[in-house]
Amino acid sequence: MTVSPTASSAATPILRATRPRWGEQVIVGGLFVAAAFSVLVTGAIIAALLGPSLEFFAQISFAEFLRKGIWAPRQGEFAVFNLVAGTLNVTMYALIVAIPGGLGAAVWLSEYAGPGARKTVKPILEVLEGVPTVAYGLFAYLFVTPILQRIWPTFLPGALGEPPGIFSSGAAGLVMGIMLIPTIASVSEDAMRAVPSGMRQAAYGLGANRLQVATKVVVPGALSGIMAAFVLGVSRGIGETMLVLIAAGATAQFTLLPNESVQTMTAFIARTATGDIATGTMDYYVIFAVGALLFVFTFTMNMATIALVRRFRETYE
Amino acid sequence: MKSSAHNRVAQDSARDVTDRLLSGGGRPGAVKSAVFQAAVLSCVLIAIVTLLAVIGWAIVAGWDRLDLNLLTQMPSGMRSRLQTSGLQSAIVGSLMVMAGLAVTVLPLGIAAAVFLEEFADQERWYTRVIEVSVQNLAAVPSIVFGILGLAFIMRGPLSFGSVVYTGSLTLALLVLPTVIVTSREAIRSVPNSIRLGSMALGATRWRTVWHQVLPVSIPGIITGAILALSRAIGEAAPLIMIGTATFVTFNPAGFFEGRFTVLPVQIYYWSSQANDDFHVLAAAGVIVLIAMLLSLNSFAIWVRARASTDY
Amino acid sequence: MKSKHWTRIVALSSVLAIGLAACGGGETADTAQPATETNDSTSEGSTDAAGSELTGEIVIDGSSTVTPHTIPAAELFQEAEPGVQVAVATSGTGGGFEKFCNDETDISMASRRITDDEIAACEAAGVEWVEIGIANDGLAVAVNPDNDWVECITVDELTAIWQSGSDVTNWSQVNGAWPDQEIVLYGPGSDSGTFDYFTDAINGEEGNITANYNDIGEDDNAAIDGVASDVGAMNFVPLSFILESEGAVRPLEVENADGECVAPSEETVQDGSYNPLGRQLFIYPKASSLERPEVGAFIEFYFENQEMIAREALFIPLTDEQVSEARANVAAAIAG
Numbered sequence: 001m002t003v004s005p006t007a008s009s010a011a012t013p014i015l016r017a018t019r020p021r022w023g024e025q026v027i028v029g030g031l032f033v034a035a036a037f038s039v040l041v042t043g044a045i046i047a048a049l050l051g052p053s054l055e056f057f058a059q060i061s062f063a064e065f066l067r068k069g070i071w072a073p074r075q076g077e078f079a080v081f082n083l084v085a086g087t088l089n090v091t092m093y094a095l096i097v098a099i100p101g102g103l104g105a106a107v108w109l110s111e112y113a114g115p116g117a118r119k120t121v122k123p124i125l126e127v128l129e130g131v132p133t134v135a136y137g138l139f140a141y142l143f144v145t146p147i148l149q150r151i152w153p154t155f156l157p158g159a160l161g162e163p164p165g166i167f168s169s170g171a172a173g174l175v176m177g178i179m180l181i182p183t184i185a186s187v188s189e190d191a192m193r194a195v196p197s198g199m200r201q202a203a204y205g206l207g208a209n210r211l212q213v214a215t216k217v218v219v220p221g222a223l224s225g226i227m228a229a230f231v232l233g234v235s236r237g238i239g240e241t242m243l244v245l246i247a248a249g250a251t252a253q254f255t256l257l258p259n260e261s262v263q264t265m266t267a268f269i270a271r272t273a274t275g276d277i278a279t280g281t282m283d284y285y286v287i288f289a290v291g292a293l294l295f296v297f298t299f300t301m302n303m304a305t306i307a308l309v310r311r312f313r314e315t316y317e
Numbered sequence: 318m319k320s321s322a323h324n325r326v327a328q329d330s331a332r333d334v335t336d337r338l339l340s341g342g343g344r345p346g347a348v349k350s351a352v353f354q355a356a357v358l359s360c361v362l363i364a365i366v367t368l369l370a371v372i373g374w375a376i377v378a379g380w381d382r383l384d385l386n387l388l389t390q391m392p393s394g395m396r397s398r399l400q401t402s403g404l405q406s407a408i409v410g411s412l413m414v415m416a417g418l419a420v421t422v423l424p425l426g427i428a429a430a431v432f433l434e435e436f437a438d439q440e441r442w443y444t445r446v447i448e449v450s451v452q453n454l455a456a457v458p459s460i461v462f463g464i465l466g467l468a469f470i471m472r473g474p475l476s477f478g479s480v481v482y483t484g485s486l487t488l489a490l491l492v493l494p495t496v497i498v499t500s501r502e503a504i505r506s507v508p509n510s511i512r513l514g515s516m517a518l519g520a521t522r523w524r525t526v527w528h529q530v531l532p533v534s535i536p537g538i539i540t541g542a543i544l545a546l547s548r549a550i551g552e553a554a555p556l557i558m559i560g561t562a563t564f565v566t567f568n569p570a571g572f573f574e575g576r577f578t579v580l581p582v583q584i585y586y587w588s589s590q591a592n593d594d595f596h597v598l599a600a601a602g603v604i605v606l607i608a609m610l611l612s613l614n615s616f617a618i619w620v621r622a623r624a625s626t627d628y
Numbered sequence: 629m630k631s632k633h634w635t636r637i638v639a640l641s642s643v644l645a646i647g648l649a650a651c652g653g654g655e656t657a658d659t660a661q662p663a664t665e666t667n668d669s670t671s672e673g674s675t676d677a678a679g680s681e682l683t684g685e686i687v688i689d690g691s692s693t694v695t696p697h698t699i700p701a702a703e704l705f706q707e708a709e710p711g712v713q714v715a716v717a718t719s720g721t722g723g724g725f726e727k728f729c730n731d732e733t734d735i736s737m738a739s740r741r742i743t744d745d746e747i748a749a750c751e752a753a754g755v756e757w758v759e760i761g762i763a764n765d766g767l768a769v770a771v772n773p774d775n776d777w778v779e780c781i782t783v784d785e786l787t788a789i790w791q792s793g794s795d796v797t798n799w800s801q802v803n804g805a806w807p808d809q810e811i812v813l814y815g816p817g818s819d820s821g822t823f824d825y826f827t828d829a830i831n832g833e834e835g836n837i838t839a840n841y842n843d844i845g846e847d848d849n850a851a852i853d854g855v856a857s858d859v860g861a862m863n864f865v866p867l868s869f870i871l872e873s874e875g876a877v878r879p880l881e882v883e884n885a886d887g888e889c890v891a892p893s894e895e896t897v898q899d900g901s902y903n904p905l906g907r908q909l910f911i912y913p914k915a916s917s918l919e920r921p922e923v924g925a926f927i928e929f930y931f932e933n934q935e936m937i938a939r940e941a942l943f944i945p946l947t948d949e950q951v952s953e954a955r956a957n958v959a960a961a962i963a964g
Contacts, residue, residue, distance in 0.1 A: 024523045028436050034428035035437070038450040038497070041490050045454075045461060048468040074818040074835030075792065104360030112354060121361055123618055126544065128368045130610050132551020134581045135371060135603045138588055143374045165842060166853050178367045181360070190502070199331070206338040211350045214357075220330035232455075239458030241554045242585070250817045250843035261842060269460050270554050271817060271845050274692075274720045280745050283818075284722070291461055298456040306449065312326065394699030395940055478732070479687075479717075557719070560689070560727065564699045564716040566706055576687060576715035586718060589847050590696065591872035591942070 049295060052288035059282065065289065071252035071263075073272075073286050080290060082252040086262035090169045090176065090248055091237040093258050097177025098233050102184025103219075103226065109185065110192040111214045122186075129182035137246030140175040141166075145247065148174075152259065160257055167249030170258025176243055184233045191225020192218050224312040231305040235298050241266040265290050372607060379600030387601055391566040392583065399594035404602055409568040410481065410561075410577040411550060411609070417485025417572055418492070418549055423542055425489070426496030430538075433497070434504040435526050455494035462491045463558030471559045479560030482572045484579065487555050492545035499544060503537025504530060536621040543617035547610055553581035580606050683711040684922040690724025690737030691821055692846055693866060694909045697763055697941040698737055704937070705929045712922045721821050722746075725912075729753050734917040738910045739765075739821025756915035758961040760954045762930065763937075764944035766867040766892035767826055767905040770852075770877040772859045777806050780881040780889035783830060783904065789813070789862070791831045794838040799860065813841035814854040814863035820846055826864050829904040852877055864905075867892050868942035897944045909943065915961045927958060 057065070060078050069079030105125070109118055145164065148171055152163035164170060195218050203213045219226065249261030250271060272287050338344065345353075376383070382400075390403025429451075437444045466487030470477055477483045507530050515525040531538075562578045563586040569577040580602055587599040688698055695718045702714035719727060721738045728736035729750040742750075742759065750757060769781065777799070785803060789796050789811065799806040816823045818835060828834045844850035851863040856876040863877070870879050870892075881889040884903045896902035911930075917923045930937070931951055938945040946954070 021521060024521055027523055028432070031428045031432035031436060034425050035432040035447050035497075036443075037425060038429065038454055038493065039447055041465075041493070042450045042453060044469055045457065045465050048465050049461070070839065072818070072835075072839070101360045101363060104357040105364060108354075108357040108361050112357060121365070123614060124365055124368060125361075126540075126547075126617075127611060127614050128364055130544070130547030130551070130614065131368070131371060132553075132581055132584075132603070132606050132610075134551060134553050134585050134588075135375065135606065138584075138599065138603065139371050139374055142378070143370070166850050166857075167842070167844075175367075178364060181364045185360075185364075203331075203334065203338075206335060207344070208334060208338055209344055209350055211345045211353045212334055212338075214353075216330050216334035220327040223326055235456035239456060241458055241460050242581075245554075245845070246585075246588075246847075250845040263843070266458050266460055267845075269458075273460070273463070274557055274718070274723055280749060288464070291464060294458055295461065298458075299453055302449070302453045302456055306452070394696065394703050397940075472730070560717055560719070560732070562715040562717040563695065564702065565713075566703060567713050575685065575713070576717070586695075589692070589849065591849065591869045593872075 045295065049288050049292045052285045053292045056282065056285035056289040060289075068254070073283050076282075078282075078286060080265075080293060082254050083263060083265045083268055083290065084293075085254045085256075086169070086248070086252060087238055087264040087266070089256055089258075089262050090173045090244055090264055091234060092256075093170055093173025094176035094180060094237045095230075095234065097174060098180035098184055098237075099230060101177065101181040102229065102233065103188055105181055105185040106188035106192060106226075106229075107214050107219070109189050111210055111218060125182040125185060128179070129186075131179070133179070133240060133242040134246070136175050136179055137172075137243040140171045140243065140247035144175055145171045148259075160259065162259060164259035165261060167247065167251070167261035168259050169248050169255075169262045172244050172248035173258060175247070176237055176240060179240075179243070180233045180236060183236060184229045187229035187232055188222065188226045191222035191229070194225065195221040224309045227308050227312065228305055231301055231308070235301055238297060238301075239266060239294070241270050245270050265294050269294075372604075375600050375603040375607065379597055379602075379604050382597050382601040383604065387605060392564060393566075394564055396592050396594065399592070399598060402598060404580065404583065404598075404605060406565045406568055407578050407580045407583040407602070408605065410565075411579045411581075411606075413481045413569055413572065413577070414484045414488065414556075414579055415546055415550060417482050418488050419542070419546060421485055422489040422493055422496055422545065426493050426541075426545075427500050427538060429493075429497050430500030430504055431526060431531070434501050435522065435530065451494050451497050454490075455498065459491055459552055460554045460558070462487055463555030465490065466555055466559045477573065479562075479576060480571075480573050481569050481575075481577050483559050484556050484561060484577070485572070487559055488549040488552060491552065491555060492549050495545040495548065496541055499541025500534070500538045503534040503541065506537060507533045536624045539620045539624075540617055543613050547613055550609060550613075551581050551606060553579075553585050556582055557585075580609075681711050682709045682922040682925055684713070684920060686712065686714045686735065686917075686923055686926055687717075687733045688714065688735040688737060688911075689717040689719050689727050689733045690735075690911075691721040691739040691909075692718045693739040693765075693821055694737035694762070694911065696868070697909065697937060697943055698911070700937050700940045701926075701930050701933070704933065705926050708929065709922065709925065712926070714926065725749075728757070728912065728914070729755050731755055731914075734914055734923055736912040738912060739907075740824050741910065742912060756961070757912045758915060758918070758957050760911050760913065760927075760957060761908040761946065761950055762911045762934065762954075763909045763941075764897045764946060764950075765907050765909055766897045766902055766944065767822065767829075767864055767907060768867045768870045768879040768892045769862065769864050769882065769905070770855055770870055770879045771862050772855055773875065773878045774859045775878065777809075778803075778880060780883055782883040786830045786882075787832075790815075790827075790838055790841070790864075792836045792838055794840070796838075797840070809860040812854070812858050812861040813838070814844055814851040814861060815841050816848065816851070816865075817843045817845045822848075822864070822866055825907050826905070829907075867897075867944070871942050894944045898947050913958075913961075918958065918962050924962070931955060 065078055065080055067079050068081040070077040071079055071082040109121065113121065145166060145168065149163045154161045154163065199217055199221060200213055203217045244264045245267045248264060248267060250263050250267065251261040252263040255262060269287050269290055386401050386403045388403065388405060388408065390401055391405050392407065393399065393402035433448065466483060469475060470483050470486050471479060511529050511533065512525055515529045556579055561582045562576045563582060565576055565578050569575050584599045584602040587595040695716060699716055702716055706712060706714055721740060724736040724738065725742060725746045727733050729746060731753060769786065771778065788794060788802050796802055797811060799809045799811055824834045827836050831837065842854055848865045848869045851865050852869055852873045855861040855863045870877060879892055881891045882905055884890050884901060890896050890902045892902050897906040900906065913923065913927060931954065934951065935945040
């Protein structure tokens, strides 16, 4: 059996045996099926959402669904704009906390932390990421909200100066942001570690200090991974259900303030699907329409990430 | 350093700082550096403090009910019995769902990762489709998986009904992308020299993977598995949709028989009841969940420490 | 050596998984006794001193309002009949009916009557059912304890505050005698049976509600919290939450159809004087399930002990009249 290494395309050269081993072919085929299963699942999700969504859109046009207006499905008002605004509101406040927090944590882990500190902190961050979201929701509602109510800066002008009620997007966003820090930090840190130490050494050799190395050499060099981390954080924020269900509220209104009660798309779906509405009605089909909209959102952002990463990727070695 | 034709960000930045340094220009002073270091450190500290706050709050809130009864007793719905009510059915239910989940998603996810890293031709269209699918699934909200499970697993082609394995399979679909992505990272981090050496000695691709690559990547794969299980253990929304009960006083009869409940669903239900004693129980349930999470993570750390090989 | 280990584990798990899949499937309800027993056994009640060994599984699903009532029933029944397993889930009234008409549950809990669409769905699937009013409930309207200006509120005043399109933001707008105080409203969301009932009774139509209220979803605790923290606040919640709140909020008297101011209580709901905000809670057992002895025994146990269970769950027991009516419905369903 002769082997001939072909030109390296990516990581591994492809060595082809002259006599095919069918046992291996079967195994590789099996692995392929396992990988292709993901496509099957995606297809199943689309199938599950499509039918009832079509029922919905047969009666309500896209324009009516996507316009700015009142969201009151029981009274025939199907303008989803307020729900989308609610999702973006909470996610925005989450990202205000998570992006600097996650990036900062990643920089610390990658550039400043000693091996002992890394060994301790990384598992702690993993635990933080794994805390059940129902616990975060209860924590936000029972602990964070009362504190916010007490320390709210009432000198702020207008509606911003009012302390939040029992539900607020700020309380949910704050806790969600901290929940997302480990996600953003770990992906960013992986990207930063991929920047070869040679580059760091070169910079230090020229007299740069750690601040400069971190901000001018490492972060730009790991930019694609960091951006991927951000988008992953955004996706998780948009898709979070239990936290917002418990702490953000159920009032579908258009507001960007953090001290107001809002309803997100995910909370609406969860609440209505387990609520008292009857199936087969418009109130029921609207769940799937909102679900489909969510799916489109995350899919679009996903595509954007792939394009972004491709554009900014640095390959070393 | 190879970079894509359009991207100059890293190069520009590196060139910029090099220029500045070589020209003897200012570098950020000691104060600025110290502030920056404090800032990034505080990010980590905020995260740690919050974790401690969550655990602390749960312990304080659930303190009255932190006793062995939680493990040995079944739940009760009667106010007069809340002092001795337990969580056994929920704990056993959660453990069984996790077991079914691990058995299902680990082989599937690792196999997919192996294919994508070792055997897939990156230029083919179907490889791209698979990768996009995996990435996409990672971002789908958990409630949508509940809809999926209801339509296709509980009913539809599989029609398992509201049994433990329905929960396991629904959650398996939810965490599959996590397992695939983290396993791929682990496999990718195996030095290429090992593969090349193995194949140079005459081993086939598959034998290289099975005997050389996989054993080395086990720690990373296990980390990914633990991450996935951790996420799944705390999921309530998809399980509610596939018919998880909020009250059972018996442990599940099997993976494919009988109704069941899990800890997060139980916690969520109790937290919405009128009586305060239920809230105390809910907090105690949170502590049990976090304890299970911590043991999972500790197991991962132990495995990583034992199985880690340095190159 | 390591790989042999792994191979064994993988092989074992796959065999296990396949084996489980092959053996599994099918509800344990199938193993319940065939309905060869006569109907008399159900009317004897579960306190069968001869130690009847009932077995089987009963699956109950539905409204989150009725769940706190059914859970004690299930718990106590299982103590009387340890061979029977009762599982209670909370998918909501609508979700419960959906599973019920899909023949996946034995009993559906509902905080409202079954709708025509749901009746049609059950008919299409061949599922026959019985409607049983299992408890009475009062919907209370509550205000902050420091609210000293209103004791009794009329339905018209409630409608003015709560109806769709209402621009009421201040107590004085509704009644001149009331002070200049901002009104803050709390109430459950549109997917709640409590919401359906209140909007139907006060605003004349289910779903008809002002946009200016704080929607607390299904967490009635939050409505209590909201009112307890604001002197101008008002909410509507099931009476049980008021009773559990231990004075955090104060229920109002409502002027009924006869012009009398009536406070919500067990007596006033049972004798019908607390209207229009008195309601019934329902369970819908499947006719085919009733033929199984354990299900019949459970329903009978429920009737026998409904007063104690209602007090436990802080609902209002049925009157004797209501119990006889319910029993008659069940007997008719079994016979028919």
